[in-house]
Amino acid sequence: MKFQSSNLFSFFVLFLFVLSFHLFRDVTQFYWDSNEYWFNSFPQWMFNFPPSIRGYVVSFFFLPVHLFSFLFYGAEIFWYRIYFSLMFSYFFIFVFPRVYFHLFGGFLSPVRVLIVPFLVLLLLPGVVLYPLSDLLSFSFLVVSLYFLHVPSSRSVYFRFFMSGLFLYAAYNSRTIYIFPFVFVFGYNVYCIAKSSTISRKAVILLTFFSGILVASIPQIAINLNSKNTFSPMVITKNPLSTTNVSLFSAQLMWGITIQRYETVIDPNAISPGRYYMDRAGINIFHKEALSIDKVSIPSYFSLLLKYPVDFVGIYGRHFFNGLDLRDGIIYIEDSLSQSSWLSLFNSLLIFLALFTVCVRYTNYSSKGYSDLAIKPTRNSSLFWFFVLISPVLFIVPGAIETRFFLPLHLLLWATIAYKFSWVDAREFLSRHLLITCFSFVIFILFYFSIVLSTMAVPERIDPIYKFWL
DSSP states (O other): OTHHHHTHHHHHHHHHHHHHHHHHHOOOOOOHHHHHHHHHTSGGGTTSOOTTOOOSHHHHHTHHHHHHHHHHOSOHHHHHHHHHHHHHHHIIIIIHHHHHHHHHOOOOOTTHHHHHHHHHHHHOTHHHHSOOSHHHHHHHHHHHHHHHHSOOSSOHHHHHHHHHHHHHHHHHHOGGGHHHHHHHHHHHHHHHHTSSSHHHHHHHHHHHHHHHHHHHHHHHHHHHHHTOOOOSSOOOOOTTOSSOOOHHHHHHHHHHHEEEEEEEOOTTOSOSEEEEEOHHHHHHHHHHTOOGGGOSHHHHHHHHHHSHHHHHHHHHHHHHHHHOOOOSBSEESOTTOOOHHHHHHHHHHHHHHHHHHHHHHHHHHHHOSTTOSSOOOHHHHHHHHHHHHHHHHHHTTSOOOGGGGHHHHHHHHHHHHHHOOHHHHHHHHHHHHHHHHHHHHHHHHHHHHHHHHHHTSEEOSOHHHHHHO
């Protein structure tokens, strides 16, 4: 593939741009989750993690920053900027485009591969400026798929081993990635089962399991040390409960009343949290007299079956509010700002991505993917699209933060970057201009009617305590 060698220039351009962006924003203080990941990445905690830690991979990922600082001198924040700029640039130039290309087809060029990372810096800069798990977990999943799908001269055993290792890393970074973990695990087992001989199947399966096992050994040690449990799983617990209620089940219950959540770092803000409530969910809360001691998976599903129409509305609003990027750097710097221009630009990108899909689908129906170097089957593309956005789909019932929708945004932006064609777009519009304009108006009106109704009344007092205690 020609693009691979020519993209060294794109890599250096992106690296310098990201590093300059770091220097321009000059973030020197981390908050909440990012501060916890940063604190746990110091070398003294590597083999003596505090009891509060859940997964270890994110903290381990940032360990080299402190080692560089110790060996070559310089402040940790300086080395963090260089290290993350390198990793970010490598992923978005050499890994993510190739995986997308082999799963979904498209056009790749040194310019096209720069579009997605630039949009990340514009609309979700916080995942670059702060040591957070959102981009890392998705990146680990994509790297796992890279070893499965991108042609390589390396042995099949090495590729399945690395696929298993990075698949577990994705889950360990964010536990919601247990869902793509299950799907990719099943796919790999299915592929291995189709191998030619029994012995070959056994060896490949063993190497895949070995990758998962090697990645899980530190987590087993952490669980033995802090929770007295021999388990490779990331054990999460509801911080508001004295019982062993999982954080996932608590998130499901909180998602009934909370439409979206934003973290505020404005020193003049009344509260570090800004919550947007759902009236239908609050009505269910009052009708059922819900409280923290009723937080469980069975009680959640009983509510789901009892109020199906209400939950469809609640989760539909969750989805659109999750898509609505207006947080700036993820943390709200100005508690009075609504960043409406970011929201408008983001909505235009979403429509453009959907428009690009329609154009490509029309081309596929009429003449196939004759213009694409890779011609994916529609069924396989849909499956892998579902796998990649499954963390988004399964987080929708919880208390939404827009950064949780990062995988979906990246795929939408990649669709624009790697599949949009001016020639095809003009041809499509020449035949469907009226219906396209009508669809655009309907989409914008529907999108903002939901988003603005949610944004109208923010709750300053933490509703988890107000409603759930």
